[in-house]
Amino acid sequence: MSNDEPPETISTPLGEKKHSDRVYRLVIVQHPDRVRSAGFGQKDRRPVDPPPILQVSRQVSENHWEPVVDATDILFMVVQCDLYSEDGMTSCSLVYNPSRLPEALHAAGSSSSSGYSSVMTVRPLHEPTPLRNLTGSSIANACQLLDTDNKPGVFFIFPDISVRTEGRFTLNFALIDLSDGEPSTMSTRIKCQVRSNPFTVYSPKHFPGMRESTPLSIAFAKQGIKIAVRKGSRLSRNVIEHYSASS
Numbered sequence: 001m002s003n004d005e006p007p008e009t010i011s012t013p014l015g016e017k018k019h020s021d022r023v024y025r026l027v028i029v030q031h032p033d034r035v036r037s038a039g040f041g042q043k044d045r046r047p048v049d050p051p052p053i054l055q056v057s058r059q060v061s062e063n064h065w066e067p068v069v070d071a072t073d074i075l076f077m078v079v080q081c082d083l084y085s086e087d088g089m090t091s092c093s094l095v096y097n098p099s100r101l102p103e104a105l106h107a108a109g110s111s112s113s114s115g116y117s118s119v120m121t122v123r124p125l126h127e128p129t130p131l132r133n134l135t136g137s138s139i140a141n142a143c144q145l146l147d148t149d150n151k152p153g154v155f156f157i158f159p160d161i162s163v164r165t166e167g168r169f170t171l172n173f174a175l176i177d178l179s180d181g182e183p184s185t186m187s188t189r190i191k192c193q194v195r196s197n198p199f200t201v202y203s204p205k206h207f208p209g210m211r212e213s214t215p216l217s218i219a220f221a222k223q224g225i226k227i228a229v230r231k232g233s234r235l236s237r238n239v240i241e242h243y244s245a246s247s
Helices: 215-222 237-246
Strands: 024-030 034-036 053-061 064-067 077-085 105-111 117-122 134-136 139-141 143-146 152-157 161-163 167-177 189-195 199-202
Touching: 024 167, 024 189, 024 215, 053 215, 064 152, 077 134, 139 152, 143 215
Parallel strands: 034 199
Antiparallel strands: 024 053, 053 064, 053 152, 077 139, 077 167, 105 117, 134 161, 143 152, 167 189, 167 199
16 A cells, blocks of 8 residues: 555544544643652652643544544543653653662683783673653543633643753644554554654752643633643742741
8 A cells, every 4th residue: 555545544443433534633722831850769750730621623624624622522532641852852751760770790811921811891680671761641531611702622631741850842742533443463543743842850959849830721620621720820849938037
């Protein structure tokens, strides 16, 4: 099959509803801005702030899109989130725990005729296992909600994702149709993708604190979405001490 020909639609056990002839678009209505690095422990993981929120639209004509307002229209669709570099070109989804990287082991050999001992590098028995750099719930289901203007829509919300390492990153979001793929290979089809604005992952010492919750986060929290709501910005203690010492 050539790349120009769409793959044949195959029925799957997940459902009979198909969307192969429909074109969808994801719009990020709330971009990530900052987060405190989670490190490699599990006790003090902080979510990305503010939580990324996406809205899905459907193309109804060549130049016209309309929001999807009924979640049952995309019953078997999810959005998957992955971590990328600031320019969006390199995947940053995997990372190694630096405290568990094995040091090179050296074994001294017998002295040579020149009087110098030979050194042999011994490879570790087990290669280090990479970990996911993006932790938490990186797959979101569709939520039928009202926005801040009381307009209905279908949204995908990520209130529980964290990043282990410091730096500047972007998030790539892919709308995936679980009912449209190859059953023999358990593959699925990506309907569309979108990338977030760059955001910063700070060390605990330099993290400026959580921002005040956005109106959209508050609106969704009132409708039952599990989003932590803050009435005011929360500066980290290290930042407060820094400003106190400077005054």
